[in-house]
Amino acid sequence: MALKQTVAIIGATGNMGSVIAKSLANGPYRLLLMAKDTVKLQQLYEDVHAIANEVEQEIIACPKDACWEADLIIFAVPYSAEAEIAEKIKQYTTGKVVVSISNPMDKTFSKLLTSSCKSAAEELQDRLPYSKVIKAFNTTFAANFEHPVIDGKQVDAFIAGDDEEALGIVSNLVKTVGFNPIIAGDLSVSRILESMQLLLVQLGLRYNYNWLAGWKVLHK
Amino acid sequence: MFEVLFQNVKDKISLTSDEEELAKTLFIPKKLKKKQYLLQQDDVCKYLTIVEKGVLRSYTVDDAGTEHILQLALEGHWVTDMYSFLSQEPAIYNIDAVEDSELLLITNRSLDELYEKIPKFERFFRLLGQKNILSLQRRLTGSLSFTAEDKYLQLTKNFPDLLNRVPQHMIASYLGITRETLSRIKKNLLKDH
Numbered sequence: 001m002a003l004k005q006t007v008a009i010i011g012a013t014g015n016m017g018s019v020i021a022k023s024l025a026n027g028p029y030r031l032l033l034m035a036k037d038t039v040k041l042q043q044l045y046e047d048v049h050a051i052a053n054e055v056e057q058e059i060i061a062c063p064k065d066a067c068w069e070a071d072l073i074i075f076a077v078p079y080s081a082e083a084e085i086a087e088k089i090k091q092y093t094t095g096k097v098v099v100s101i102s103n104p105m106d107k108t109f110s111k112l113l114t115s116s117c118k119s120a121a122e123e124l125q126d127r128l129p130y131s132k133v134i135k136a137f138n139t140t141f142a143a144n145f146e147h148p149v150i151d152g153k154q155v156d157a158f159i160a161g162d163d164e165e166a167l168g169i170v171s172n173l174v175k176t177v178g179f180n181p182i183i184a185g186d187l188s189v190s191r192i193l194e195s196m197q198l199l200l201v202q203l204g205l206r207y208n209y210n211w212l213a214g215w216k217v218l219h220k
Numbered sequence: 221m222f223e224v225l226f227q228n229v230k231d232k233i234s235l236t237s238d239e240e241e242l243a244k245t246l247f248i249p250k251k252l253k254k255k256q257y258l259l260q261q262d263d264v265c266k267y268l269t270i271v272e273k274g275v276l277r278s279y280t281v282d283d284a285g286t287e288h289i290l291q292l293a294l295e296g297h298w299v300t301d302m303y304s305f306l307s308q309e310p311a312i313y314n315i316d317a318v319e320d321s322e323l324l325l326i327t328n329r330s331l332d333e334l335y336e337k338i339p340k341f342e343r344f345f346r347l348l349g350q351k352n353i354l355s356l357q358r359r360l361t362g363s364l365s366f367t368a369e370d371k372y373l374q375l376t377k378n379f380p381d382l383l384n385r386v387p388q389h390m391i392a393s394y395l396g397i398t399r400e401t402l403s404r405i406k407k408n409l410l411k412d413h
Contacts, residue, residue, distance in 0.1 A: 069251040095248035130245045
């Protein structure tokens with residue numbers, strides 16, 4: 001049996017963090033759930049346990065300790081908190097895969113908060129220069145994790161990054177969750193992926209998709 | 221986090237502070253809880269590891285399920301499945317943590333980068349390799365020709381710290397003797413003193 005990877009979810013009690021944790025419960029991973037709210041964190045721990053009672057998981061209050069122990073880090077904190085937390089974990093991320101899931105949108109979902117020439121993922125890579133940042137899970141809504149198949153079609157989940165091995169590792173993570181992984185390109189492609197999700201949110205509001213919508217590339 | 225590594229390095233080569241900073245960007249910091257694996261047999265060994273804090277062991281498991289410990293690695297010791305690390309073929313050893321441990325890992329690719337950017341590290345690892353061959357020769361000779369008691373005494377002389385930190389069954393496995401033999405030796409030695 002291959003060695004279980006240790007996955008730290010930073011911001012595990014948020015909308016995305018918690019659905020990612022639950023979706024990975026049955027995968028070949030050991031989970032480190034990190035968040036500030038210890039009550040919510042305990043609840044999440046029990047929810048994950050209820051999904052898979054054999055799961056190896058721990059709750060950790062400190063982002064530094066979680067990242068130090070992890071092989072792979074899912075950075076599931078709000079975009080506005082990224083800079084501060086990145087500074088805390090920086091020296092513990094050397095050589096590790098860090099998944100950027102954020103969509104840096106304003107409150108009214110009218111625009112992106114990043115400049116047009118840089119994505120949130122690239123900003124994170126600048127903040128954690130010796131890690132391998134991979135963009136993933138940003139083109140899928142939290143509700144999709146419970147319903148990775150919509151209208152009979154498996155939702156595509158786009159991935160972008162510069163390191164081949166890290167892209168493969170994150171593809172497996174995406175498959176475990178139940179989506180169809182598509183490697184879209186290098187990390188700069190994150191600009192497109194983040195814009196795509198802004199569009200999907202705007203379409204959802206206009207046509208009332210009720211957050212149950214996803215991307216699917218049709219091809220022969 | 222890097223204290224033991226740089227102390228280890230300083231014994232053989234001297235680095236400028238810029239070189240230290242550069243080296244820090246190539247080592248992966250990793251914590252391992254007691255009993256967790258760093259490597260499992262049949263996986264490819266991706267890392268050369270130095271123990272900053274704690275104890276690791278490398279070992280094989282025979283068909284009867286008995287563990288045979290090759291190395292007990294304390295602070296400042298390096299551990300890997302060298303064949304697997306160099307060839308990227310499946311490993312024959314398991315490596316796990318005897319205590320909660322803090323480690324620094326380096327991949328083959330980063331090691332090449334380290335040699336390229338700080339050529340002094342070639343010297344460092346040459347000297348480290350010499351030292352390791354020496355201790356392997358000593359251990360092999362001990363294993364082939366020493367009595368169980370001599371093997372135990374050699375271990376207490378070389379690694380006195382180890383005996384208090386590692387369970388007796390692991391000491392016995394490392395020496396290639398049974399647990400019963402080990403406790404008999406210890407009893408006899410107590411009697412003699």
